[in-house]
Amino acid sequence: MEHIRVATYRLKSGATFSEIADAAKGGLLDSFRLEPGFLRYEVADLGDGELISISLWESRGAAEHGVALAREWVAENLAERVELQSNRVGDVAFTAG
Numbered sequence: 302m303e304h305i306r307v308a309t310y311r312l313k314s315g316a317t318f319s320e321i322a323d324a325a326k327g328g329l330l331d332s333f334r335l336e337p338g339f340l341r342y343e344v345a346d347l348g349d350g351e352l353i354s355i356s357l358w359e360s361r362g363a364a365e366h367g368v369a370l371a372r373e374w375v376a377e378n379l380a381e382r383v384e385l386q387s388n389r390v391g392d393v394a395f396t397a398g
Contacts, residue, residue: 303357308354308368309353309387309388311351316383324378325354329375333367337359338358368388371388
C-alpha cells in the first residue's frame with residue numbers, strides 16, 4: 302500500500318506561488334528523490350495565497366520521514382516566504398490515471 306503526505310501552506314506577504322514552486326522543484330524535489338520509497342511529488346496553487354504539497358511514498362515510514370524532511374527543508378529555505386498550515390500522512394486506497 303502506498304502512502305501520501307499532504308501539506309498546505311500559506312504564502313507570506315510578498316511571496317508568490319511561482320517562486321515557491323520553483324524553489325521546491327529545484328530543492329525539495331531533489332531531496333525527496335534521494336530518499337528510499339519516494340514515488341512522486343506535486344505542488345499546486347489553491348488560490349488566495351494557499352498552496353498544497355503532495356508526495357507519494359511506498360510506506361508509511363517513508364512518508365513520515367518525508368514530513369520531517371519537508372519541514373526541515375522549508376524551515377531552511379522558505380521560512381520567510383511560506384507558513385505551514387497542515388501536514389498529514391494517509392493510506393492511499395487506489396491511484397488511477
